[in-house]
Amino acid sequence: MKKITEVIRGIQYSLQFQYLRTGATKNGWRMGPDLYAKCPQCGYYMSLDPVQNESCPCGNLTKDSDYGRFGARTGDESIKIYQKKK
């Protein structure tokens, strides 16, 4: 059973983020401060702001701005991309 805090967090996220696509575009990952990638394992929404290095709490998603790399151990097609609502 999910903890109530996780359920509330999920509702908050669904209000804040609009689903765009799964996986990368034909030209690779589109990065931007208003775009977020959701980890399929821990449910964390990671900002695709290209100037920040980040990884999700479970370590599946990683973003390395120095090398311009982004990806997941579970594969590109496991990553859902969201746009933050204005």
Ligand SMILES: [Zn+2]
């Ligand atoms: Zn994760």
